Amino acid sequence: MTTATWRPRRARIVPYVLATVVVLSMIALAVVMPAPWSLGDRIGLVAIGLVVAGILHMLARSRVTADPDGVTVVNGLRTHEYEWAEVLGVSMAEGAPWPTLDLSDGSTVAVMGIQSSDGERADRALAELTTLIHERGETPGP
Incomplete structure:
Protein backbone atom coordinates (compact mmCIF):
# COMPACT_ATOMS: atom_id res chain seq x y z
CA MET A 1 0.00 0.00 0.00
CA ARG A 61 -3.19 22.80 6.93
CA SER A 62 -5.76 20.14 7.82
CA ARG A 63 -5.18 16.76 6.19
CA VAL A 64 -5.46 13.04 6.74
CA THR A 65 -2.75 10.63 5.62
CA ALA A 66 -3.00 6.86 5.44
CA ASP A 67 0.22 4.88 5.13
CA PRO A 68 1.20 1.27 5.81
CA ASP A 69 1.68 2.04 9.53
CA GLY A 70 -1.60 3.81 10.20
CA VAL A 71 -3.53 7.05 9.91
CA THR A 72 -2.29 10.56 10.67
CA VAL A 73 -4.88 13.28 11.21
CA VAL A 74 -3.75 16.93 11.20
CA ASN A 75 -6.36 19.37 12.56
CA GLY A 76 -5.32 22.94 13.30
CA LEU A 77 -2.78 22.79 16.12
CA ARG A 78 -2.91 19.05 16.81
CA THR A 79 -1.57 16.06 14.94
CA HIS A 80 -2.97 12.65 15.87
CA GLU A 81 -1.25 9.43 14.81
CA TYR A 82 -3.08 6.09 15.05
CA GLU A 83 -2.04 2.59 14.18
CA TRP A 84 -4.49 0.69 12.00
CA ALA A 85 -5.55 -1.51 14.92
CA GLU A 86 -6.74 1.60 16.81
CA VAL A 87 -9.09 2.73 14.03
CA LEU A 88 -12.49 1.03 13.92
CA GLY A 89 -14.25 3.13 11.32
CA VAL A 90 -15.03 6.52 9.87
CA SER A 91 -18.43 8.17 9.49
CA MET A 92 -19.88 11.49 8.40
CA ALA A 93 -23.36 12.34 9.61
CA GLU A 94 -25.78 14.07 7.24
CA GLY A 95 -24.97 17.78 7.24
CA ALA A 96 -21.74 17.36 9.22
CA PRO A 97 -18.83 19.53 8.04
CA TRP A 98 -16.32 16.65 8.27
CA PRO A 99 -16.17 12.96 9.23
CA THR A 100 -15.04 11.45 12.51
CA LEU A 101 -12.77 8.49 13.15
CA ASP A 102 -14.10 5.94 15.62
CA LEU A 103 -11.26 4.64 17.77
CA SER A 104 -10.85 1.42 19.71
CA ASP A 105 -10.71 3.25 23.06
CA GLY A 106 -14.27 4.51 22.51
CA SER A 107 -13.27 8.05 21.55
CA THR A 108 -13.65 9.85 18.25
CA VAL A 109 -11.54 12.42 16.46
CA ALA A 110 -12.58 14.91 13.79
CA VAL A 111 -11.05 14.43 10.36
CA MET A 112 -10.96 18.00 9.06
CA GLY A 113 -8.87 16.91 6.07
CA ILE A 114 -12.08 15.78 4.39
CA GLN A 115 -14.66 18.57 4.17
CA SER A 116 -18.26 18.02 3.10
CA SER A 117 -18.13 21.38 1.30
CA ASP A 118 -15.99 19.65 -1.36
CA GLY A 119 -19.03 17.58 -2.44
CA GLU A 120 -18.21 14.55 -4.61
CA ARG A 121 -14.51 14.94 -3.90
CA ALA A 122 -15.23 14.53 -0.18
CA ASP A 123 -17.48 11.53 -0.87
CA ARG A 124 -14.68 9.83 -2.84
CA ALA A 125 -12.12 10.58 -0.11
CA LEU A 126 -14.44 9.20 2.56
CA ALA A 127 -15.06 6.05 0.52
CA GLU A 128 -11.32 5.54 -0.03
CA LEU A 129 -10.55 6.00 3.67
CA THR A 130 -13.39 3.66 4.62
CA THR A 131 -12.00 1.00 2.27
CA LEU A 132 -8.53 1.33 3.76
CA ILE A 133 -9.90 1.07 7.29
CA HIS A 134 -11.81 -2.11 6.40
CA GLU A 135 -8.72 -3.58 4.76
CA ARG A 136 -6.23 -2.56 7.45
CA GLY A 137 -8.01 -1.37 10.58
CA GLU A 138 -10.59 -3.95 11.51
CA THR A 139 -9.68 -7.35 12.84
CA PRO A 140 -11.11 -10.01 10.54
CA GLY A 141 -13.68 -12.33 12.02
CA PRO A 142 -13.02 -16.05 12.78
Missing part, protein backbone atom coordinates in the same frame (compact mmCIF):
# COMPACT_ATOMS: atom_id res chain seq x y z
CA THR A 2 1.27 3.43 -0.85
CA THR A 3 0.65 6.56 1.14
CA ALA A 4 -2.62 8.41 0.47
CA THR A 5 -3.24 11.98 1.61
CA TRP A 6 -6.54 13.85 1.52
CA ARG A 7 -6.79 17.61 1.94
CA PRO A 8 -9.83 19.84 1.64
CA ARG A 9 -9.88 22.05 -1.43
CA ARG A 10 -12.15 24.97 -0.53
CA ALA A 11 -11.09 24.98 3.12
CA ARG A 12 -7.51 25.58 1.94
CA ILE A 13 -8.11 28.10 -0.83
CA VAL A 14 -10.23 30.52 1.22
CA PRO A 15 -7.85 30.86 4.22
CA TYR A 16 -4.76 31.30 2.03
CA VAL A 17 -6.43 33.93 -0.17
CA LEU A 18 -7.70 35.71 2.94
CA ALA A 19 -4.26 35.54 4.58
CA THR A 20 -2.69 37.10 1.49
CA VAL A 21 -5.27 39.90 1.45
CA VAL A 22 -4.78 40.60 5.17
CA VAL A 23 -0.98 40.73 4.98
CA LEU A 24 -0.96 42.92 1.86
CA SER A 25 -3.59 45.22 3.39
CA MET A 26 -1.59 45.62 6.59
CA ILE A 27 1.57 46.38 4.59
CA ALA A 28 -0.32 48.99 2.56
CA LEU A 29 -1.83 50.46 5.71
CA ALA A 30 1.61 50.65 7.34
CA VAL A 31 2.96 52.54 4.33
CA VAL A 32 0.14 55.11 4.09
CA MET A 33 -0.29 55.93 7.78
CA PRO A 34 0.36 59.61 8.58
CA ALA A 35 3.53 60.99 10.17
CA PRO A 36 2.61 60.55 13.86
CA TRP A 37 2.83 56.78 13.33
CA SER A 38 6.33 55.60 14.19
CA LEU A 39 8.30 52.80 12.55
CA GLY A 40 7.40 50.55 15.50
CA ASP A 41 3.69 51.18 14.94
CA ARG A 42 4.04 50.33 11.27
CA ILE A 43 5.96 47.15 12.04
CA GLY A 44 3.23 46.29 14.57
CA LEU A 45 0.56 46.53 11.87
CA VAL A 46 2.48 44.16 9.62
CA ALA A 47 3.08 41.81 12.57
CA ILE A 48 -0.66 41.69 13.28
CA GLY A 49 -1.26 40.77 9.64
CA LEU A 50 1.34 38.00 9.89
CA VAL A 51 -0.25 36.62 13.08
CA VAL A 52 -3.65 36.52 11.37
CA ALA A 53 -2.05 34.77 8.38
CA GLY A 54 -0.47 32.22 10.74
CA ILE A 55 -3.82 31.45 12.35
CA LEU A 56 -5.41 31.04 8.92
CA HIS A 57 -2.57 28.71 7.91
CA MET A 58 -3.31 26.49 10.91
CA LEU A 59 -6.88 26.13 9.69
CA ALA A 60 -5.81 25.43 6.11
Whole structure:
Protein backbone atom coordinates (compact mmCIF):
# COMPACT_ATOMS: atom_id res chain seq x y z
CA MET A 1 0.00 0.00 0.00
CA THR A 2 1.27 3.43 -0.85
CA THR A 3 0.65 6.56 1.14
CA ALA A 4 -2.62 8.41 0.47
CA THR A 5 -3.24 11.98 1.61
CA TRP A 6 -6.54 13.85 1.52
CA ARG A 7 -6.79 17.61 1.94
CA PRO A 8 -9.83 19.84 1.64
CA ARG A 9 -9.88 22.05 -1.43
CA ARG A 10 -12.15 24.97 -0.53
CA ALA A 11 -11.09 24.98 3.12
CA ARG A 12 -7.51 25.58 1.94
CA ILE A 13 -8.11 28.10 -0.83
CA VAL A 14 -10.23 30.52 1.22
CA PRO A 15 -7.85 30.86 4.22
CA TYR A 16 -4.76 31.30 2.03
CA VAL A 17 -6.43 33.93 -0.17
CA LEU A 18 -7.70 35.71 2.94
CA ALA A 19 -4.26 35.54 4.58
CA THR A 20 -2.69 37.10 1.49
CA VAL A 21 -5.27 39.90 1.45
CA VAL A 22 -4.78 40.60 5.17
CA VAL A 23 -0.98 40.73 4.98
CA LEU A 24 -0.96 42.92 1.86
CA SER A 25 -3.59 45.22 3.39
CA MET A 26 -1.59 45.62 6.59
CA ILE A 27 1.57 46.38 4.59
CA ALA A 28 -0.32 48.99 2.56
CA LEU A 29 -1.83 50.46 5.71
CA ALA A 30 1.61 50.65 7.34
CA VAL A 31 2.96 52.54 4.33
CA VAL A 32 0.14 55.11 4.09
CA MET A 33 -0.29 55.93 7.78
CA PRO A 34 0.36 59.61 8.58
CA ALA A 35 3.53 60.99 10.17
CA PRO A 36 2.61 60.55 13.86
CA TRP A 37 2.83 56.78 13.33
CA SER A 38 6.33 55.60 14.19
CA LEU A 39 8.30 52.80 12.55
CA GLY A 40 7.40 50.55 15.50
CA ASP A 41 3.69 51.18 14.94
CA ARG A 42 4.04 50.33 11.27
CA ILE A 43 5.96 47.15 12.04
CA GLY A 44 3.23 46.29 14.57
CA LEU A 45 0.56 46.53 11.87
CA VAL A 46 2.48 44.16 9.62
CA ALA A 47 3.08 41.81 12.57
CA ILE A 48 -0.66 41.69 13.28
CA GLY A 49 -1.26 40.77 9.64
CA LEU A 50 1.34 38.00 9.89
CA VAL A 51 -0.25 36.62 13.08
CA VAL A 52 -3.65 36.52 11.37
CA ALA A 53 -2.05 34.77 8.38
CA GLY A 54 -0.47 32.22 10.74
CA ILE A 55 -3.82 31.45 12.35
CA LEU A 56 -5.41 31.04 8.92
CA HIS A 57 -2.57 28.71 7.91
CA MET A 58 -3.31 26.49 10.91
CA LEU A 59 -6.88 26.13 9.69
CA ALA A 60 -5.81 25.43 6.11
CA ARG A 61 -3.19 22.80 6.93
CA SER A 62 -5.76 20.14 7.82
CA ARG A 63 -5.18 16.76 6.19
CA VAL A 64 -5.46 13.04 6.74
CA THR A 65 -2.75 10.63 5.62
CA ALA A 66 -3.00 6.86 5.44
CA ASP A 67 0.22 4.88 5.13
CA PRO A 68 1.20 1.27 5.81
CA ASP A 69 1.68 2.04 9.53
CA GLY A 70 -1.60 3.81 10.20
CA VAL A 71 -3.53 7.05 9.91
CA THR A 72 -2.29 10.56 10.67
CA VAL A 73 -4.88 13.28 11.21
CA VAL A 74 -3.75 16.93 11.20
CA ASN A 75 -6.36 19.37 12.56
CA GLY A 76 -5.32 22.94 13.30
CA LEU A 77 -2.78 22.79 16.12
CA ARG A 78 -2.91 19.05 16.81
CA THR A 79 -1.57 16.06 14.94
CA HIS A 80 -2.97 12.65 15.87
CA GLU A 81 -1.25 9.43 14.81
CA TYR A 82 -3.08 6.09 15.05
CA GLU A 83 -2.04 2.59 14.18
CA TRP A 84 -4.49 0.69 12.00
CA ALA A 85 -5.55 -1.51 14.92
CA GLU A 86 -6.74 1.60 16.81
CA VAL A 87 -9.09 2.73 14.03
CA LEU A 88 -12.49 1.03 13.92
CA GLY A 89 -14.25 3.13 11.32
CA VAL A 90 -15.03 6.52 9.87
CA SER A 91 -18.43 8.17 9.49
CA MET A 92 -19.88 11.49 8.40
CA ALA A 93 -23.36 12.34 9.61
CA GLU A 94 -25.78 14.07 7.24
CA GLY A 95 -24.97 17.78 7.24
CA ALA A 96 -21.74 17.36 9.22
CA PRO A 97 -18.83 19.53 8.04
CA TRP A 98 -16.32 16.65 8.27
CA PRO A 99 -16.17 12.96 9.23
CA THR A 100 -15.04 11.45 12.51
CA LEU A 101 -12.77 8.49 13.15
CA ASP A 102 -14.10 5.94 15.62
CA LEU A 103 -11.26 4.64 17.77
CA SER A 104 -10.85 1.42 19.71
CA ASP A 105 -10.71 3.25 23.06
CA GLY A 106 -14.27 4.51 22.51
CA SER A 107 -13.27 8.05 21.55
CA THR A 108 -13.65 9.85 18.25
CA VAL A 109 -11.54 12.42 16.46
CA ALA A 110 -12.58 14.91 13.79
CA VAL A 111 -11.05 14.43 10.36
CA MET A 112 -10.96 18.00 9.06
CA GLY A 113 -8.87 16.91 6.07
CA ILE A 114 -12.08 15.78 4.39
CA GLN A 115 -14.66 18.57 4.17
CA SER A 116 -18.26 18.02 3.10
CA SER A 117 -18.13 21.38 1.30
CA ASP A 118 -15.99 19.65 -1.36
CA GLY A 119 -19.03 17.58 -2.44
CA GLU A 120 -18.21 14.55 -4.61
CA ARG A 121 -14.51 14.94 -3.90
CA ALA A 122 -15.23 14.53 -0.18
CA ASP A 123 -17.48 11.53 -0.87
CA ARG A 124 -14.68 9.83 -2.84
CA ALA A 125 -12.12 10.58 -0.11
CA LEU A 126 -14.44 9.20 2.56
CA ALA A 127 -15.06 6.05 0.52
CA GLU A 128 -11.32 5.54 -0.03
CA LEU A 129 -10.55 6.00 3.67
CA THR A 130 -13.39 3.66 4.62
CA THR A 131 -12.00 1.00 2.27
CA LEU A 132 -8.53 1.33 3.76
CA ILE A 133 -9.90 1.07 7.29
CA HIS A 134 -11.81 -2.11 6.40
CA GLU A 135 -8.72 -3.58 4.76
CA ARG A 136 -6.23 -2.56 7.45
CA GLY A 137 -8.01 -1.37 10.58
CA GLU A 138 -10.59 -3.95 11.51
CA THR A 139 -9.68 -7.35 12.84
CA PRO A 140 -11.11 -10.01 10.54
CA GLY A 141 -13.68 -12.33 12.02
CA PRO A 142 -13.02 -16.05 12.78
